[in-house]
Amino acid sequence: MKEPFTRRGDAVAVRLGDDERQVLRGLTDVIEAAGDADGRFAYTAHPNDTDAEDGYRALLGDSLDTARGEDRTMMTATLDSKVLDEEAAMAWMRVIGDARIALAHRLGIEDDSWEETQDPTDPETALLMYLGYLQDTLVRVLT
Amino acid sequence: MSNTTTPQRTDHPSADTDYESDRPWQVIVWNDPVNLMSYVVWVLRKLFGHSVEEATRLMLQVHNDGRAVVSNGPLEKAEHDCHRLHHHGLWATLERT
Secondary structure (H helix, E strand, C coil): CCCCEEEECCEEEECCCHHHHHHHHCHHHHHHHCCCCCCCCCCCCCCCCHHHHHHHHHHHCCHHHHHHHHHHHHHHHCCCCCEECHHHHHHHHHHHHHHHHHHHHHCCCCCCCHHHHCCCCCHHHHHHHHHHHHHHHHHHHHC | CCCCCCCCCCCCCCHHHHHHCCCCEEEEEECCCCCCHHHHHHHHHHHHCCCHHHHHHHHHHHHHHCEEEEEEECHHHHHHHHHHHHHCCCCEEEEEC
16 A cells, blocks of 8 residues: 655655545535534633633634634645645644544544444544544654 | 742732743643544654653653643743644643642
8 A cells, every 4th residue: 555645855745546635625624614623622721710811812812723724724725736845744734633633523532442432434433544544644754 | 840949039020920920830731532642742742852752651641641741831931832732733731830
């Protein structure tokens, strides 16, 4: 089986079929449809200190949502590329991670044993596992 | 980590700056069932420059104990670290040391 990502100097070569790229093109919708995923994407730094959290919010504004949106834009813009620079590869890595979190939320996954209990023929479970494979390969290429 | 027993002098003492004092904060990463172990190790190395051994030790602590302290420092640094972890999809919060 060909590797989907391989190192090429400072860049990452991508070997994905059109069908695979089409799946990745849909990840933005998967993430955006999840909303805050019952709080999973509603990150807080100070969960037990309202004043400190207000200060953190005032400092950050919507920079986290902006950064996550920019990652999705970057991935969409480079989906047909045969080579990714490191910045784009890292954006792909984070979008794939967000999509896995959104899918896990849709599947009601709440504990570490899901890989033994979920039906691997379920399409969303299969996508979750496929995205894990892609992300793991990217991690190895970028390490 | 040592605890300071001598009172610390601040240039602009006020109630408003109390929680922004030099008392270190620690950044906690919590276990979640989705993020890959390899990805968590990669993020900890990338963001904090940990060795592969240290990043792996912290990842396993998160996995086995449910949480681990991955960095610490003044509030501003800790909040910046927390923000970067959130951007990478890790569930992170802050605590005073």
